[in-house]
Amino acid sequence: MLHSADQAAGLRRLFRRTPSAVVALFASGRAPRDLAVQTLVALTEGARRIVAIDEHGPERGSLLAAFGYPEAGDLLGALQGPFEVTDTMREVAEGLWVVPAAAAALAVPLLDDAQHARLESAIAELQRRADLLAIHTTGDARNLTPFARAAGRRLLVVEASGVGARGACQWIKGLAAAGAGSLEIAVSGARDRADATALFASLNDFTTRHVGLPLVWRGEVERDPLADAMTAPLGARHPAEGAQAFIRRLRAWSAQSGMTG
Numbered sequence: 001m002l003h004s005a006d007q008a009a010g011l012r013r014l015f016r017r018t019p020s021a022v023v024a025l026f027a028s029g030r031a032p033r034d035l036a037v038q039t040l041v042a043l044t045e046g047a048r049r050i051v052a053i054d055e056h057g058p059e060r061g062s063l064l065a066a067f068g069y070p071e072a073g074d075l076l077g078a079l080q081g082p083f084e085v086t087d088t089m090r091e092v093a094e095g096l097w098v099v100p101a102a103a104a105a106l107a108v109p110l111l112d113d114a115q116h117a118r119l120e121s122a123i124a125e126l127q128r129r130a131d132l133l134a135i136h137t138t139g140d141a142r143n144l145t146p147f148a149r150a151a152g153r154r155l156l157v158v159e160a161s162g163v164g165a166r167g168a169c170q171w172i173k174g175l176a177a178a179g180a181g182s183l184e185i186a187v188s189g190a191r192d193r194a195d196a197t198a199l200f201a202s203l204n205d206f207t208t209r210h211v212g213l214p215l216v217w218r219g220e221v222e223r224d225p226l227a228d229a230m231t232a233p234l235g236a237r238h239p240a241e242g243a244q245a246f247i248r249r250l251r252a253w254s255a256q257s258g259m260t261g
Helices: 004-015 032-043 075-080 102-110 113-128 146-150 162-177 193-210 226-231 243-260
Strands: 021-028 050-054 090-093 096-100 132-136 153-159 183-188 215-220
Touching: 021 032, 021 146, 021 162, 021 226, 032 050, 032 096, 032 132, 032 153, 032 183, 032 226, 050 113, 075 102, 075 113, 102 146, 113 132, 113 243, 132 226, 146 243, 153 162, 162 183, 162 193, 183 193, 183 226, 193 215, 215 226
Parallel strands: 021 132, 021 153, 050 096, 050 132, 153 183, 183 215
Antiparallel strands: 090 096
16 A cells, blocks of 8 residues: 555646746765765655656766666667666665766757657656656856756755865856756755754845855755755746646757857
8 A cells, every 4th residue: 555655746746737847966074975876865755756867977977886786877878769768767765766968968068959859758757747847057156058058947965064165066056057046055064943043144145245056955855855955946037847847948958069069
């Protein structure tokens, strides 16, 4: 028999009128992949289903490797035709599915129209199966991938440490320069609520004085219902991200990259 939380999650997916939100996940701390893993697992609370598009290859600390799974087929294979996007999905924890996409993230600017159409269908299918589509990003804010640029929401998870705070400031500056409209912040590893809110206050003061990028407090990964915050619309002006809007931005970014490359 399904638990009530499982039933609620199933009904959310059954009656969803729009595709799930797309969020680019950034992590700042001594072990960014561990922070990302902790956050993705936390997002599955309440029987939510999370699909993570992983831009990290085996040599860069992939999510599959973090969970002890062998590397599997890349999303690019689904765009080129050998297999379906569902064949690339691997459930690594209850409610958490990983889609390896290191090659696909690099290839987006080079896709032809037919491959872009397959990408659109693939993203729509992933969103249909998820309460939240997360992009486990690579690189830094100066070199955002097409997936990270196209995501409608951006979540920065900050370890409560000096390393985490300094790295967060770099992400904030870089994302502001890249044109981010706002940035959602979650804190991990704080001693208590006062420690977490003090860290957010210092980041908010930094961005107010130096950057001007609006920050949105999402709480602590360990203590707050992060899944509720990230699967709900981000205010009236930032509704849950639809597949068509995500793909439209991917196409626009790719076209611009092709003209300037």
